[in-house]
Amino acid sequence: MTKEKELFRPRVPGRVGMYVCGVTTYDLSHIGHARVYVTFDVLYRFLKHQKYDVCYVRNFTDVDDKIIARANELGEDPLSLSSRYCDEFHSDMAYLQCLPPSVEPRVSNHMNQIIDMIKQILDNDCAYIIDGDVYFSVDKFPAYGRLSGRKLEDNRAGERVAVDSRKQNPADFALWKSAKDGEPYWESPWGPGRPGWHIECSAMSAAYLGHSFDIHGGGMDLVFPHHENEIAQSCAACSKSNIGYWIHNGFVTVNEEKMSKSLKNFFTIREVIELYHPLALRFFLIGTHYRSPINYSMTQLDIASDRLYYIYQTICDCEETFHQHHGNDLKDSLPQDTLQCIQKLHLDFESSMSDDLHTPVALASISEPLRIINDLLHTRKGRKQELRIESLSAMVKEIKNLLGILGLAPSNYSEVLQQLRERALRRVGLTEDELLLKIDERTTARKNKQYDKSDEIRKGLAAIGITLMDSHTGTTWKPTIPHDVHEHASAM
Numbered sequence: 106m107t108k109e110k111e112l113f114r115p116r117v118p119g120r121v122g123m124y125v126c127g128v129t130t131y132d133l134s135h136i137g138h139a140r141v142y143v144t145f146d147v148l149y150r151f152l153k154h155q156k157y158d159v160c161y162v163r164n165f166t167d168v169d170d171k172i173i174a175r176a177n178e179l180g181e182d183p184l185s186l187s188s189r190y191c192d193e194f195h196s197d198m199a200y201l202q203c204l205p206p207s208v209e210p211r212v213s214n215h216m217n218q219i220i221d222m223i224k225q226i227l228d229n230d231c232a233y234i235i236d237g238d239v240y241f242s243v244d245k246f247p248a249y250g251r252l253s254g255r256k257l258e259d260n261r262a263g264e265r266v267a268v269d270s271r272k273q274n275p276a277d278f279a280l281w282k283s284a285k286d287g288e289p290y291w292e293s294p295w296g297p298g299r300p301g302w303h304i305e306c307s308a309m310s311a312a313y314l315g316h317s318f319d320i321h322g323g324g325m326d327l328v329f330p331h332h333e334n335e336i337a338q339s340c341a342a343c344s345k346s347n348i349g350y351w352i353h354n355g356f357v358t359v360n361e362e363k364m365s366k367s368l369k370n371f372f373t374i375r376e377v378i379e380l381y382h383p384l385a386l387r388f389f390l391i392g393t394h395y396r397s398p399i400n401y402s403m404t405q406l407d408i409a410s411d412r413l414y415y416i417y418q419t420i421c422d423c424e425e426t427f428h429q430h431h432g433n434d435l436k437d438s439l440p441q442d443t444l445q446c447i448q449k450l451h452l453d454f455e456s457s458m459s460d461d462l463h464t465p466v467a468l469a470s471i472s473e474p475l476r477i478i479n480d481l482l483h484t485r486k487g488r489k490q491e492l493r494i495e496s497l498s499a500m501v502k503e504i505k506n507l508l509g510i511l512g513l514a515p516s517n518y519s520e521v522l523q524q525l526r527e528r529a530l531r532r533v534g535l536t537e538d539e540l541l542l543k544i545d546e547r548t549t550a551r552k553n554k555q556y557d558k559s560d561e562i563r564k565g566l567a568a569i570g571i572t573l574m575d576s577h578t579g580t581t582w583k584p585t586i587p588h589d590v591h592e593h594a595s596a597m
């Protein structure tokens with residue numbers, strides 16, 4: 106609201122009430138949605154890590170024009186269609202490691218609260234009834250436009266939709282829509298109908314968090330008109346209504362254009378995670394500060410997958426080393442430089458996350474500790490270091506903790522490595538057996554001193570994103586960033 110960074114002070118010390126606008130359930134979610142819910146999941150996890158008791162409310166818009174239209178197309182009951190897509194959304198959130206919110210209210214279960222709030226707004230003379238519709242009167246709310254910085258005149262000038270001449274002001278918006286033929290409806294004091302979109306969030310946030318609460322969030326596209334209208338409604342229903350902090354995340358763009366359903370330039374989460382691991386998608390999304398735009402491309406996902414592979418491989422290598430040293434007595438002390446490294450990591454991570462959730466800086470803070478771990482694991486000098494296992498164990502423990510706060514800590518790291526390898530093979534259209542055959546072919550060529558041929562195989566694989574690693578025990582492979590990638594997001 107102030108357009109400035111502010112110190113976070115919750116209304117009740119130690120407790121946070123957070124409401125995030127949810128999806129309209131008529132289709133699969135795209136990665137613009139993934140960005141919103143990953144952003145607020147990181148905030149939710151970080152607040153919990155800071156020992157706040159958080160009540161996180163995220164709604165489902167399960168009553169809406171788009172749902173009704175889609176259901177009619179498919180000859181399905183609108184509520185059963187939306188319930189189906191609520192389930193699909195839950196699966197997407199689980200893939201992306203987003204924690205379930207404390208409450209997930211649905212519009213269809215909150216008609217009483219919605220109708221009560223509309224009554225209140227009418228009683229306070231901030232709305233009017235025409236033929237069974239109820240409209241909010243923006244002229245009754247002088248602060249209208251404060252969040253978005255828009256003035257009512259701007260709206261009128263930019264009006265592209267036909268203006269309903271029954272409205273007192275073209276910017277007035279529907280709180281209740283009277284039922285049309287063949288549409289689902291609920292009884293109300295103004296006749297059968299259903300709520301307008303905006304009122305649901307005012308009513309459901311008040312139902313679970315009260316009229317005043319700490320954080321209200323959503324995508325940047327919701328600032329106007331959705332959140333502006335929410336403020337107007339909530340204040341009209343209860344003059345004490347107040348939101349502590351508004352938080353909005355930036356768009357996902359494709360070729361510098363906003364990804365959206367209406368522009369038809371979107372990728373669903375399902376499409377993307379066929380070829381890239383969901384945690385790589387999550388890593389890509391939090392690799393940019395939440396308020397900045399983020400440009401989607403396969404190259405960026407290749408880079409994110411590669412980075413994630415390196416982090417998880419490092420953790421797995423440590424676990425393997427611990428396994429080999431299992432049963433050895435570990436000392437209860439750490440070298441000074443290890444202690445310093447862990448302290449610095451902790452401080453860098455906490456300070457960047459506390460500074461308006463600077464996730465890219467938080468992610469960067471684990472780079473140096475990972476390099477030190479790899480030195481301890483793989484270099485001659487590192488392997489001789491005193492208290493090596495103790496150092497590795499303490500550093501890995503801290504890194505896993507921090508990854509957990511970002512939602513990047515799976516229960517089984519080696520399983521995710523395997524899944525990352527599978528996705529890489531899927532991207533290049535090879536089975537593991539086909540790849541192993543190529544590796545054998547190269548090994549034979551090398552034995553026969555056909556170095557041109559063996560080089561050609563190695564380079565060919567590197568170009569499509571497969572690196573070969575030779576050691577005395579044989580040749581292994583890992584996924585990497587393809588050499589010949591181009592920005593071809595639209596090719597997917």
Ligand SMILES: [Zn+2]
Binds near residue numbers: 126127306
């Ligand atoms: Zn909302």
